[in-house]
Structures are given as C-alpha cells and as structure tokens.
Amino acid sequence: MAEKKLAGQSALVTGASSGIGEGVALALGEAGANVIVNYNSNPDSANAVVEKIKAFGSKAIAIQADVSKEESVQSMFKQTIKEFGTIDILVNNAGLQKDAKFDEMTLAQWQTVIDINLTGQFLCAREAIREFLRRGPVPERSLATGKIICMSSVHELIPWAGHVNYASSKGAIKMLMQSLAQEYGDRKIRVNSICPGAIQTPINRAAWETPQALNSLMTLIPYNRIGQPSDIGRLAVFLASDDSDYITGTSIFIDGGMTVFEGFATGG
Template identity: 30%
Template sequence: MTTTELTGKVAIVTGAGRNIGRAIALALAEGGASVVVNARSKRAEADAVARAVEALGGKALVHIGDVADAAAVQAMVDAAVEQFGRLDILVNNAALRREKPFAEMDYAEWREILDVTLDGAFHCTKACLAALRKSGTGTIVNIGGLSAHTGARDRAHVVTAKAGIIGFTRALAHDLADDGITVNCVVPGLIGTPRPKDKPEPAHHLTHQTITDERGKPEDVAAMVRFLCGPAARYINGQAIHANGGAYLGA
C-alpha cells in the first residue's frame, strides 16, 4: 500500500459486512486507514471484508456486536484502541430497513429500527468520543437515507430513524466543533446492492429515478465517505451530502 491521505488513521465502520458498509471499509483501507470491521452477527461476511482489507496491504480487526447494545459497542471501541492505539474515524452505517404499513406496525417493530439506526449511532458516538477528541482530526460520518428526504410508503420507522440521523449530524457538528471533530452525513440513493430473493427491492425505489437512469454502486457512496474522512474535507461540517445520481435534488 502506498502512502495516502488516511495513513496512520484508524476507523470503525459499523454494518461493514456487506454492500455499502463493505465498500466504505475497503475505501478507507485504500486511503491508508486501519479498519475495525463491525457486523451484527455474520462473522463470515466480516472476516471476508477483513481479508480484503489485508489484501490491500491494510490492517483490520473484526468485531461482532449489535450497535443497539451499549456494552457491546464499548467493547468494540476498547478493542480498537487496544489493537491500534488510537481512533480517528467513526462511520455510523449500521441500520435496518424494513417495510410495513403503519397501521399494521406494532411498537416492537418501530422500536427495533430506531434502536439500531438511531440509538446505535448514539451509542457508537458516545463510546468513541474520548478517542476522537484525542485524534485532533476526528471525523464522524453518518449514513442517511433517501426516503428521509422524500418520504415513502410503508417505511414510517425507517424514514423517522434516518431523518433523526440528519438532526443528530447537525447537532453533533455544533457540539463537537471545539474538539476538532467534523460530523457529516452521506445520503445514498438508488444504490444497486445484492438482495436476497425473499427481499425484493424497496418499493420506494420504484417511484424515483436518477437523471441518467442508472443505479449507483456502493463504491460511489464509499468514495464520498473517504473524502470526508480526509484532510481536504476539514472545512465541511454539519452537512447532508447526497450521492444519488440526481434522484433527489432538494436542499
């Protein structure tokens, strides 16, 4: 691995076992960062990402744990600092995306989405804060969602959680500015990712289209995350930046 803009940095990427999370972990590794690969339960996927990081010449640590569990998150951060001696980057990517009409949704189903997507970002940020402060150039990138800006049928829990991530981003940018920590949100839209046969493409994808009629790739989102984690992006703070091919053009 040649010297690049993230050399010497250490990153935690939650939900990094596949799709966008995997692409982010690899992009940060290509930038020179050591990467903690987090997954909720699928160790085989996380181990494969770690091997891919190492194939790039980077260093990786796998940590299996649910970001909705504060104790598990603290254990992950402790392991990262023990292994690598520091922490500079947190990418809050872990999320659940389900579809169900609001009238049929019970509170447990509502709470499950918020627990992982929104509370998980809270737990991870709190656990990482001391180490990010010591970094001097700490970076938090939260991963948003297109439907938080457009709305969507059968996704009240997901839309609410992802809208909360936008508010969380803006609030943290203010709270952590004095610590030299930037906080931004990257909002993917219409990204082509592998899906199980029993889980079709989200219905709201069918009501939107990109300017070019092409779906994005996880790597398109990962490239923006890598940029925000680098030295050239230090003046960008508190922003929600869309990577959606023009599917949504709002502010």
C-alpha cells in the same frame, strides 16, 4: 494505486460485512486506513472483508457487536483502542428496514429500526467523541481531532410511505449529526452525513434484481443508473480526509439526482 490519504489513521465501520458498509470499509482500507470491520451476525463475510483490506497493505480486524446495545458498543471500542491505540474515523453505517403499512406496524418493528438505525449511531458516536476528546488533536495525522460520518439516506428528506420507521430514523440522524457538529466543532471534531439513494445492495434486492424492477426504479433517478457501494466508499474517503476539512454539519446526497424528484420532469 489509490492515494493513501488516510495513512496512519484507524477507522471503525459499523455494519461492514456487506453492502454499503463493505464498500466503505474497502475504500478506507485502500486509502491507507487501518479498519475495524464491525458485524453483528455474519463472521465469515466480515472476515472476507478483512482479507480484502489486508490485500491493500492496511491492517484490519473484524469485531462482533450489536450497535443497539450499550455494553456491546463499549466493548467494541475497547477492543478497537487496544488493537490500534485510538480511533480517528467512525462511519456509523449499521442499519436495517422492517417495513409495514403504518396502521399495521408493530411496536417491535418500530423499535427495532429505531434501536439499530438511530440509537446505534448515538452509542457509537458517543464512544468515538469520548476517545477523540481523551486523545486530543494529532495534527501530523489529521487536521481534525476526529471524523464521524453518519450514514443517512435520501429519506431524511423524501417521505416514504410504508417505511415510516426507517424514514423517521433517517430524519432524526440529520439532527443528531448537525447537533454534534455544532456541539463539538470547536474541538475540531467534524460530523457529516452521507445520504445515499438507490444503491445495489442486498437490503433493496427487490428493487433491482429483475429488469422490470430496475426499469421502474430508473423512473426515480435522472442519472439513469443504480448506485454502487464503491460510489459511497469514495465519498466516505473524501469526508474522512483533510480534503474536506472545512466541511462539517452537512448532509451530502449521493443519489443520481433522486432528490430532484424526476416524477415532476414532465408534469406537476
């Protein structure tokens, strides 16, 4: 049985009905946190995640919200605080891709990605910090007043042709995270980013669903395996727990070595 490092704490995970968000929500619940499973358009999947978390002995509810909409985010936080009294952990995970060649990219494709991936993190982080400041520290529950984990990507570092909107959003998340860590560190609010590489989720199915695609992907990953949502979940538990209390303002890459640029292993 997993150690209940987050017992008595409440966590909100955005975009938690599938993929990385689901993996994080399950890991936090298994570690003892009460979990709000945010979703936008798939209540059945969100409720299935809720039931899995309850099986660990933790409380969980699903809340619909569009993270790009201020009123929707504020309503979600009101429901969260009504249900669990406060929030201790925010995992800003919701994100998407709208890929196109840059010269063919529409304003709608650009704006949708920025609205969800970046503005959504701003809106959720702002509400979380407001609640952390209102509540203040609770040392018997956590050394930190509050924890925010931003889901970034290896593409906050690695440029990505054909995905300029996505890579731009992730580069901006790095500065959002670091600026918040700088601004609120003296209030014991910790803010960090997880930067996944290739993770086996529906968003990148084309990259792994055939042997040929998977073999091609492995040329980018020195560790020679694709990541799983549970890999991200375990890191999120660490960053949300007191084990990482002296870590803030940091991007942690979890990518099987993708950021060492394996293509240069035999040349350059």
